[in-house]
Amino acid sequence: MKRIETRTQRRRRRKAGIRKRVFGMPDRPRLTVYRSLKHIYAQIIDDLSGHTLASASTLEKSLGMEQGGNRDAAAAVGKIVAERAKEKGVERVAFDRNGYRYHGRVRAVADSVREAGVEL
Numbered sequence: 001m002k003r004i005e006t007r008t009q010r011r012r013r014r015k016a017g018i019r020k021r022v023f024g025m026p027d028r029p030r031l032t033v034y035r036s037l038k039h040i041y042a043q044i045i046d047d048l049s050g051h052t053l054a055s056a057s058t059l060e061k062s063l064g065m066e067q068g069g070n071r072d073a074a075a076a077v078g079k080i081v082a083e084r085a086k087e088k089g090v091e092r093v094a095f096d097r098n099g100y101r102y103h104g105r106v107r108a109v110a111d112s113v114r115e116a117g118v119e120l
Contacts, residue, residue: 014099023047023094024045029093031095031113033106034098054088054090056084062080076112078112081109086117
């Protein structure tokens, strides 16, 4: 009998395949992106120690975003997380798209992190 998967189950399966290959080390932590309908979140994680080094999201008051579910908001989140990473001495990250297509808001985060001077 054929198994019917939901959209979330398919994304989690893709995520598992990505996480087999992408691992955050102290010299190159993992930049992971989570995308919801209204907001976008980004974290820089050292998987060896299990610590989050930097994070940003559209929920932060400092961004002053009314709409968090668009590419402009995603670019602002990418810029902020890159600045916070540089403050911690992080110059290179491994990008974890978390099962999402490299398109739209996910790509906007990655591009703005690159523009801020962090190597992906």
